[in-house]
Amino acid sequence: xxxxxxxxxxxxxxxxxxxxxxxxxxxxxxxxxxxxxxxxxxxxxxxxxxxxxxxxxxxxxxxxxxxxxxxxxxxxxxxxxxxxxxxxxxxxxxxxxxxxxxxxxxxxxxxxxxxxxxxxxxxxxxxxxxxxxxxxxxxxxxxxxxxxxxxxxxxxxxxxxxxxxxxxxxxxxxxxxxxxxxxxxxxxxxxxxxxxxxxxxxxxxxxxxxxxxxxxxxxxxxxxxxxxxxxxxxxxxxxxxxxxxxxxxxxxxxxxxxxxxxxxxxxxxxxxxxxxxxxxxxxxxxxxxxxxxxxxxxxxxxxxxxxxxxxxxxxxxxxxxxxxxxxxxxxxxxxxxxxxxxxxxxxxxxxxxxxxxxxxxxxxxxxxxxxxxxxxxxxxxxxxxxxxxxxxxxxxxxxxxxxxxxxxxxxxxx
Amino acid sequence: xxxxxxxxxxxxxxxxxxxxxxxxxxxxxxxxxxxxxxxxxxxxxxxxxxxxxxxxxxxxxxxxxxxxxxxxxxxxxxxxxxxxxxxxxxxxxxxxxxxxxxxxxxxxxxxxxxxxxxxxxxxxxxxxxxxxxxxxxxxxxxxxxxxxxxxxxxxxxxxxxxxxxxxxxxxxxxxxxxxxxxxxxxxxxxxxxxxxxxxxxxxxxxxxxxxxxxxxxxxxxxxxxxxxxxxxxxxxxxxxxxxxxxxxxxxxxxxxxxxxxxxxxxxxxxxxxxxxxxxxxxxxxxxxxxxxxxxxxxxxxxxxxxxxxxxxxxxxxxxxxxxxxxxxxxxxxxxxxxxxxxxxxxxxxxxxxxxxxxxxxxxxxxxxxxxxxxxxxxxxxxxxxxxxxxxxxxxxxxxxxxxxxxxxxxxxxxxxxxx
Numbered sequence: 001x002x003x004x005x006x007x008x009x010x011x012x013x014x015x016x017x018x019x020x021x022x023x024x025x026x027x028x029x030x031x032x033x034x035x036x037x038x039x040x041x042x043x044x045x046x047x048x049x050x051x052x053x054x055x056x057x058x059x060x061x062x063x064x065x066x067x068x069x070x071x072x073x074x075x076x077x078x079x080x081x082x083x084x085x086x087x088x089x090x091x092x093x094x095x096x097x098x099x100x101x102x103x104x105x106x107x108x109x110x111x112x113x114x115x116x117x118x119x120x121x122x123x124x125x126x127x128x129x130x131x132x133x134x135x136x137x138x139x140x141x142x143x144x145x146x147x148x149x150x151x152x153x154x155x156x157x158x159x160x161x162x163x164x165x166x167x168x169x170x171x172x173x174x175x176x177x178x179x180x181x182x183x184x185x186x187x188x189x190x191x192x193x194x195x196x197x198x199x200x201x202x203x204x205x206x207x208x209x210x211x212x213x214x215x216x217x218x219x220x221x222x223x224x225x226x227x228x229x230x231x232x233x234x235x236x237x238x239x240x241x242x243x244x245x246x247x248x249x250x251x252x253x254x255x256x257x258x259x260x261x262x263x264x265x266x267x268x269x270x271x272x273x274x275x276x277x278x279x280x281x282x283x284x285x286x287x288x289x290x291x292x293x294x295x296x297x298x299x300x301x302x303x304x305x306x307x308x309x310x311x312x313x314x315x316x317x318x319x320x321x322x323x324x325x326x327x328x329x330x331x332x333x334x335x336x337x338x339x340x341x342x343x344x345x346x347x348x349x350x351x352x353x354x355x356x357x358x359x360x361x362x363x364x365x366x367x368x369x370x371x372x373x374x375x376x377x378x379x380x381x382x383x384x385x386x387x388x389x390x391x392x393x394x395x396x397x398x399x400x401x402x403x404x405x406x407x408x409x410x411x412x413x414x
Numbered sequence: 415x416x417x418x419x420x421x422x423x424x425x426x427x428x429x430x431x432x433x434x435x436x437x438x439x440x441x442x443x444x445x446x447x448x449x450x451x452x453x454x455x456x457x458x459x460x461x462x463x464x465x466x467x468x469x470x471x472x473x474x475x476x477x478x479x480x481x482x483x484x485x486x487x488x489x490x491x492x493x494x495x496x497x498x499x500x501x502x503x504x505x506x507x508x509x510x511x512x513x514x515x516x517x518x519x520x521x522x523x524x525x526x527x528x529x530x531x532x533x534x535x536x537x538x539x540x541x542x543x544x545x546x547x548x549x550x551x552x553x554x555x556x557x558x559x560x561x562x563x564x565x566x567x568x569x570x571x572x573x574x575x576x577x578x579x580x581x582x583x584x585x586x587x588x589x590x591x592x593x594x595x596x597x598x599x600x601x602x603x604x605x606x607x608x609x610x611x612x613x614x615x616x617x618x619x620x621x622x623x624x625x626x627x628x629x630x631x632x633x634x635x636x637x638x639x640x641x642x643x644x645x646x647x648x649x650x651x652x653x654x655x656x657x658x659x660x661x662x663x664x665x666x667x668x669x670x671x672x673x674x675x676x677x678x679x680x681x682x683x684x685x686x687x688x689x690x691x692x693x694x695x696x697x698x699x700x701x702x703x704x705x706x707x708x709x710x711x712x713x714x715x716x717x718x719x720x721x722x723x724x725x726x727x728x729x730x731x732x733x734x735x736x737x738x739x740x741x742x743x744x745x746x747x748x749x750x751x752x753x754x755x756x757x758x759x760x761x762x763x764x765x766x767x768x769x770x771x772x773x774x775x776x777x778x779x780x781x782x783x784x785x786x787x788x789x790x791x792x793x794x795x796x797x798x799x800x801x802x803x804x805x806x807x808x809x810x811x812x813x814x815x816x817x818x819x820x821x822x823x824x825x826x827x828x829x830x831x832x833x
Contacts, residue, residue: 075761124699280541337493
C-alpha cells in the first residue's frame with residue numbers, strides 16, 4: 001500500500017503534515033516550534049527552557065492543574081522538551097481525542113498566562129535540571145562535546161547555568177515568547193487514525209489566525225578548544241569524540257549514515273566488537289550521526305574505568321581512522337537489514353511517525369516516504385560508501401574527557 | 415478506545431515441560447520472540463552474587479554451533495532488535511523483527527539457551543560486567559534502588575543485588591556459573607513467548623525440534639516469609655550534588671488481585687505528572703523528581719517512592735512526602751483523582767499495546783508470574799473496575815507510612831521521620 005502523506009502550508013507559514021495510519025486506534029502529534037535554545041540571548045542561557053516551563057503554568061481558560069486534568073482525562077500522553085533548534089510538544093492519544101488535545105495545546109502555545117507569582121517556582125524547576133546534569137558525567141560528556149565541537153550557539157544545551165537563570169525575569173520570558181513562538185517556522189506533524197479533510201479544518205480553526213513574526217539571524221560565536229578535560233571524582237572516565245560529517249539534508253547523508261552504522265549499529269558493529277567484545281574495555285560505547293540544518297557530525301561516547309581509559313580512547317580512535325580504509329559487503333548487508341526492519345516497525349507507532357514527518361520537514365522542507373528511504377538504503381553499495389569515506393575521512397577531532405586524569409589525545413587534533 | 419483486532423492467545427507445552435505461549439495478531443507489522451527464564455538474583459547465594467546477570471551476558475558468547483561473533487553477526491543479519499535483561503526473579507532474552515524471519519530468530523535464540531560458557535569469553539566478559547557495575551556507581555541515583563531493596567528485604571532473597579559487587583563478580587568461576595546454569599535453565603523453568611504476527615504452529619514444531627531434547631530437572635525457588643525492616647540507612651557520597659532518597663513499604667504481590675488498585679493509588683499519589691507528589695514537590699521546584707509506584711514480585715510486593723532534590727531541601731521534602739502518604743491513609747483519595755488516574759493508565763496500556771514488542775513483555779510477564787493471559791481490553795477493564803473502596807482497602811492493608819528509607823548523597827545524617 002503506497003504511503004500517503006498530506007501536507008498543507010497555511011498563509012501564516014504554519015506547516016501541517018499528516019500521515020494516515022488507519023490500522024491504529026491512536027493518533028499522535030509533534031509540534032516543532034522555532035524556540036530552541038540557540039535563540040537564547042547569551043546572558044540569559046536557559047531562557048527557552050524557562051519559557052517552555054512557564055508556558056505550562058496556565059494558558060487559555062485553564063490553569064496548570066486544569067490543563068493536566070484535561071489532558072490526562074483524555075488519555076493524552078504528552079512530553080515537552082527544548083533542543084538547540086526547537087521547543088517540542090509531542091503527545092499520543094486515543095484517535096477520538098485528537099481534536100480536543102490539539103485545541104488544548106493550541107491554548108498552550110498561543111495563549112499562555114505567564115503568571116508572575118509562579119516565576120520563582122518555574123525557575124526552581126529549571127535549576128533542578130542544571131543540578132541533575134552535574135550529577136551525570138556520561139550526559140555531561142555529550143553536552144560538552146557538542147559545545148566544544150560546534151560554534152556557539154549551535155553547540156548549546158538548553159539548561160543554562162545557575163548564574164544565567166538567576167538573571168531571568170518574567171518580562172524576559174514574555175519577550176522570548178513573542179520572538180520565538182510564531183507560526184512561520186512552526187511544524188505540526190500528525191500520524192495515526194484521522195480524516196484529513198476534518199483535520200485540516202480543525203487545525204485551520206485553531207491556528208490560521210496566528211500572526212507571523214520574523215526573528216533575526218543567529219550570530220556565530222568563536223571556535224572552541226579541541227580538547228577539553230574535567231577532573232571528576234569517579235572510578236570511571238567518560239570519553240566523547242566528535243568529527244565533521246554531512247548534515248541530514250546533504251545528498252550523501254545516507255552514505256555517512258551507512259558508515260556510522262557499520263561503526264555502531266547492532267551487536268556486530270565495529271566499536272561494539274573491538275572495544276567491548278574483544279577487549280572488555282567498557283559496557284557502553286557508541287557512535288551516532290548528529291545533524292544541524294547546515295552541518296553534521298559524528299558523535300562518539302565510551303565510559304570506562306580510569307586505568308583503562310587511555311586504551312579505550314586509543315582503540316576507539318583506531319576504529320574511527322580504520323573506517324576510511326573501507327567497509328565490507330557483509331557489514332553493509334547487516335546494516336540494511338537492521339535499518340529496513342526499523343522502518344517497517346515504525347508503522348506500529350503513531351508517535352514515532354509524527355516525529356519523523358515533522359523532523360523531515362525541518363531538515364528537508366518535505367517529507368520522505370518510507371518507500372523513498374528504503375530505496376535510498378537499497379541503493380547503498382560498498383563502493384558508494386567507501387567513495388564517501390575517501391572524500392570525508394575522519395579527522396580534526398574534538399575530544400572531551402571527564403575523569404581522574406587527562407588523556408593523551410591523538411596528534412594533529414589541536 | 416476500542417481494540418478491534420482479532421487477537422488469539424495460543425499455548426502449548428512440550429513433554430520436557432517447556433511452555434510456549436503467544437498472542438497472535440495477524441495485522442501486526444513485526445513479531446517478538448523471547449525466552450523468559452524464571453531465574454534472577456533472588457535465586458543466588460552470597461558466593462555467586464551477580465551470576466544470573468553475568469550468565470545473561472555469557473549466553474550471547476556462543477554455543478557449540480556458534481562463536482560469539484557468529485551470534486552477534488546473525489542477530490544483526492536478521493535485522494533484529496535483540497537484547498536481554500535480568501531482574502530479581504527473571505532473565506529474559508528477546509528479539510523483535512520482521513515476521514518472515516521468525517524461524518531464524520527462534521533457531522538462534524533456542525540455540526543460545528544452551529550456551530558453551532567458554533573460559534576465555536568468561537574472563538573477557540567479566541571485565542565488561544565490572545565496567546557495568548562502575549557505570550551504575552557513577553550515574554544517578556548511584557545504586558539507591560538496590561541499596562533500598564537490600565535494606566527493606568534484609569535477608570529475604572529479594573534483597574539481593576542483581577549486578578553483584580566487583581568482589582563477588584571477580585571471585586566468580588566459570589564452573590560455579592555452569593553449576594548455576596544447570597540448576598536453573600531447566601525447560602520446565604523457561605517459557606518461549608511470542609507476540610505480533612506469530613506463526614504459532616511453526617513455532618511449536620520448531621521448538622519441539624530444537625528444544626525437545628533438553629533434559630528436564632527439578633528447580634526450586636526459596637520464598638521465605640517477609641519481615642520488612644523499615645530501617646533508615648545513609649550512604650554518603652560527597653561528590654554528588656543532589657540527594658537521592660528511596661522509600662519502600664509493603665505492597666501487593668504479583669498474584670494479588672489488589673495490584674490494580676495499588677497501581678491506581680500509585681498513579682494518584684506519585685505519577686510523574688498530575689499526582690499529589692508532582693503538584694506538591696515537582697511543580698513547585700522543590701524536587702527534581704518525586705515519584706511513587708507499586709512493583710510486584712512472586713510472593714511479595716512494594717510501594718517505592720523516589721526523591722531527588724538538593725541536600726538542603728531533603729528533610730522538608732521527606733516531611734512533605736510522609737505528610738502526603740499519611741493524609742492518603744487517613745482521608746483516602748477523591749473520585750475525580752481516581753477517574754483521572756484510571757483514564758491515564760487505560761490510555762497508556764492501549765497506546766503501548768500498538769507495538770508487538772510491548773505485548774511480548776506483557777504476555778510473558780503475565781504468564782510467568784501468574785500463568786494467566788489477559789487481553790489489552792481485559793487489562794483496561796481491570797483498571798476501570800477499581801473503586802474507591804478498593805483503594806481504601808489497599809491503604810488499610812499496606813501502610814505506606816511504614817517504610818524503609820535509604821539516602822545516597824552529600825548528607826551525613828537524616829532525622830527520623832514522623833509517621
